[in-house]
Structures are given as C-alpha cells and as structure tokens.
Amino acid sequence: MIDGKLFDKLEYIARTLRKNNYPFGGIQLVLSGDFCQLPPVPDKSAAGAQIPACFAFDSKTWPQCVGDPIVLKKVFRQKDQKFVDMLNAMRFGKMDAQTTLSFRKLSRPVQYDDGIEPTELYPTRNEVDSANTARLAKLAGQPKDYPAKDSPGRDEHGNPFPFERVERALRDMVAPKKLPLKVGAQVMLIKNIIQGLLVNGSIGKVVGFYKPRDAVAMGAQIALPELAQGVQNNPAVEPMGTQEREQQKEQREQKLKKLLAMNTVWPAVQFANGPLMLCVPLSFESMNADGGIEAVREQVPLILAWALSIHKSQGQTLERVRVDLNRIFEKGQAYVALSRATRLEALQVLNFDPAKVRAHPRVLEWMAEHDSKVPDAPDGQVSNRHDVDIDEDLELWQDIL
Incomplete structure (x- = not known):
C-alpha cells in the first residue's frame, strides 16, 4: 500500500542521509504484499484536490531498486481448494457464472452455538x-x-x-x-x-x-x-540465548x-x-x-x-465473517473483505454483485509482465503506467482513515 511518490521520497532520503548514490543508499530492501488488495490511499494537494495515487511499482526509482519479484503461490489462510479458487477469481476480477452463484449462496444465515457473532x-x-x-x-x-x-x-x-x-x-x-x-x-x-x-x-x-x-x-x-x-524451532531464526x-x-x-x-x-x-x-x-x-x-x-x-473496517481488516484472519457488499466502492475491496475468512461455512455474504468485484487494470498489467498465469486486464483495459485510474467515488476514502 506504499504510494509510488512516497517510495521515491524514501529512496531519495535514504541516499541523501547515507551519502551513498546506490539505490536506497545501499540499503537492502525486502518488500512483500499483494497489489490486488486495496490500492494506496490517495493524498490531497495544498488546495484540497485529490492527487492520483500510484502503485509502488510505478515509482520512478522502482526499476533501480527492485528486481524481478518472487510470486508466492501457497495459500495458508484457507485450506479448502474450492474456496481458494473462488477467492482467486475475485482477486483477478474474473467472475464466471458458477463462481458468482457460489458466492450468492453464502447469503444464508450462519448460526453459532456459543453466542459469539461473526x-x-x-x-x-x-x-x-x-x-x-x-x-x-x-x-x-x-x-x-x-x-x-x-x-x-x-x-x-x-x-x-x-x-x-x-x-x-x-x-x-x-x-x-x-x-x-x-x-x-x-x-x-x-x-x-x-x-x-x-x-x-x-x-x-x-x-x-x-x-x-x-x-x-x-x-x-x-x-x-x-x-x-x-522462535527456537525456526531454523531461519537464531535461537534465543539462555x-x-x-x-x-x-x-x-x-x-x-x-x-x-x-x-x-x-x-x-x-x-x-x-x-x-x-x-x-x-x-x-x-x-x-x-x-x-x-x-x-x-x-x-x-x-x-x-x-x-475492510481497510483495518487487511492482514487479519477472522474465523467468523459477515460482509455486506452493498457499499463497496474501491477496486480490490470485495476481495480483501471475503479473503479474511478461513472457511466457507463461517462466511456470510450479503448483496453479492459481480460488477463490484474489480481488479485494478494496472495491477493486472504489471503482474502479467512477471507471471504468465495472471489474466489480462478485464475488457482489454490497459492503464497508462504513470496515469493511475481514480475511482469517481474516491472521496469515500476520507471516511476510512
């Protein structure tokens, strides 16, 4: 979720402070994340106008700082392959009739015996x-x-x-x-x-x-x-001393x-x-x-x-989840919400609309450049690398932060 402009600023600061002209001042970078989730939160100019947010990989200094990405394939949060496949369809904005029907069936109420609600x-x-x-x-x-x-x-x-x-x-x-x-x-x-x-x-x-x-x-x-x-059982981490x-x-x-x-x-x-x-x-x-x-x-x-909030739920694993997608407004938002759940049996989805399941075309374009299995942008859309698309409802972001 780091904005490309912020990435460039951090790179400049690192070079300046370290008095080192190597990218990021010679600091080794380890970056992880999923660009198919919520995009960077847009900023505002001094006059109050929205400034288009751009992804970190569209920053000017990304090519010098970062090499080819390693694409992680194994899913840990969900064990059910059917559920994993449904979420992957959402992730890339490629909803077929069967997947849509499967999600709509999740509108049924889910009962819990211990009184703890989703x-x-x-x-x-x-x-x-x-x-x-x-x-x-x-x-x-x-x-x-x-x-x-x-x-x-x-x-x-x-x-x-x-x-x-x-x-x-x-x-x-x-x-x-x-x-x-x-x-x-x-x-x-x-x-x-x-x-x-x-x-x-x-x-x-x-x-x-x-x-x-x-x-x-x-x-x-x-x-x-x-x-x-x-930690002591992890061979990748030095054991804690006595x-x-x-x-x-x-x-x-x-x-x-x-x-x-x-x-x-x-x-x-x-x-x-x-x-x-x-x-x-x-x-x-x-x-x-x-x-x-x-x-x-x-x-x-x-x-x-x-x-x-869906925004605050990023990174969370929730055993019981209820999501109403009626007011979804941002690309990747529906995918983030539903992928917090671990099991279909403990997930209730209201007002599922495949039209609101959208992946950012620029993200799909970038991912396709590094992974041949990633689908093309929906409807043939290809966004300009340095002219990131802004949703007309983007002012709703101000309610989130």
Whole structure:
C-alpha cells in the first residue's frame, strides 16, 4: 500500500542521509504484499484536490531498486481448494457464472452455538463506529472505560519527544485511546498471546470485570504474551540465548506478581477457541525510521469487534465473517473483505454483485509482465503506467482513515 511518490521520497532520503548514490543508499530492501488488495490511499494537494495515487511499482526509482519479484503461490489462510479458487477469481476480477452463484449462496444465515457473532466488515470507518456504538448501547448498564496510558519515546540525548510528535505517532495506533466495554461486549484481541491459539484477530466476549487475583482464583489466565519459544524451532531464526530467555521469564514473573497485587478490575474474555483470559494492559510501541521508539501506548489489547473496517481488516484472519457488499466502492475491496475468512461455512455474504468485484487494470498489467498465469486486464483495459485510474467515488476514502 506504499504510494509510488512516497517510495521515491524514501529512496531519495535514504541516499541523501547515507551519502551513498546506490539505490536506497545501499540499503537492502525486502518488500512483500499483494497489489490486488486495496490500492494506496490517495493524498490531497495544498488546495484540497485529490492527487492520483500510484502503485509502488510505478515509482520512478522502482526499476533501480527492485528486481524481478518472487510470486508466492501457497495459500495458508484457507485450506479448502474450492474456496481458494473462488477467492482467486475475485482477486483477478474474473467472475464466471458458477463462481458468482457460489458466492450468492453464502447469503444464508450462519448460526453459532456459543453466542459469539461473526465480525461484520464495512467499507467505511463511520459505518464501523456506528455499528459498534449501537451494539454496545443495547447492552445493560454503563460502560466501563479504559483510557490508554501514553508516554513519549526519547531521542539520542535521552530527552522525551514533544507532545505533538507523540500524538502524531499514536494517531493510527490500533490500540484505542479510550476503550469502552460492558459485560456481553464482543471484542477482538489485537496482540499475540499464545501462538496458534490466542492471536491478533481472536474473537471473544466480555463475561465480567475482575481483579487479577480474583480472576486467577476462578480459573482464568492472565493474558500476558508467552515467551518466544516458537522462535527456537525456526531454523531461519537464531535461537534465543539462555540468558536472554531467563531475563524475559523473570520480567514476566515480576509483572504477573505486580498484577496480582493490584485492585483494579480488568475485563475477563471468553474466547471462541476456548480459554477464559483476563485482559490486562500491554505495551504498543510506535517506531520511527531509525528503529527507535517514538511513543508507547499501554492499553487493554482489545477492540470492539461486532464490526471492523475492510481497510483495518487487511492482514487479519477472522474465523467468523459477515460482509455486506452493498457499499463497496474501491477496486480490490470485495476481495480483501471475503479473503479474511478461513472457511466457507463461517462466511456470510450479503448483496453479492459481480460488477463490484474489480481488479485494478494496472495491477493486472504489471503482474502479467512477471507471471504468465495472471489474466489480462478485464475488457482489454490497459492503464497508462504513470496515469493511475481514480475511482469517481474516491472521496469515500476520507471516511476510512
């Protein structure tokens, strides 16, 4: 989703700062992504006019910085080949009658026995906020608010960054500045806790608010990230040293001891995949270009999850999904939404319209240059490399960010 103009700026900055005329100042680049998903968000000029967004591969410096891409073929999120084939048809904007019929059959309601509903995906942030606020208001009682604790990072001299810089760094942080919760609220975990079981994207329901020691007494676990033991089994990553692991273990035990002495109540969440967890505040860091910490937000690692924006769902894996495609407006948007699901059985699709399943012709053109299996642009369209097509409904992007 990096805009081509931004890519050029970053390349120039890297060359200038490093005083090195090699592309990107000699920095090795590793880029990954899927251009068939949502395109870069367009910017505005000083006068307020929309500036056409261009893809990273259409930047002026891309040819000097990046060689031929490696096309990854294996799908991990979905195991059902039929579902994979249906999503690939959406990805390239090539919908035949059979695939369209298969998607329309998904309009049927899906029933769940544990009371945890599917996450609804909407095109705009306003729709998401309205849906979550309305559902929270229907629950009995007053919401319990959890304000975030924000703190600045420090510069090379040890001085804290100014307030304005910290606010800017935390503006798009996934952890909210204020989190209102009630018993019965449907929530999503936004931090990896237990590898393969409780991860970013896990859905659950708030069942109560408890002090840590009371939660442990009733059989709940404290949601602290597990030690990075999975890394040791990865031959591509250097194993964690014994001393470093012992330090992490000691820090974790000290934090747990402090939590058990606290009188503050935190939300206990029953997750769909089993465990009852007391969710306590965790750290979310905003990093700067030098790899330093710009700002830190401590917040309960949850967000309301009756609804989520398609834009924010990119990269998420959702076990239960409901999507209404009625207000889809951008190329790649329908594909992103439906490809968050893992199984057809847990996916409900309303108002499916194959006319709204569109792939960007410039993306298809670029991909065809590097992979012969990619279909041609629909209807023979070929967009100019440096004149990227703008959707007439593009102003709706302003509702998303």
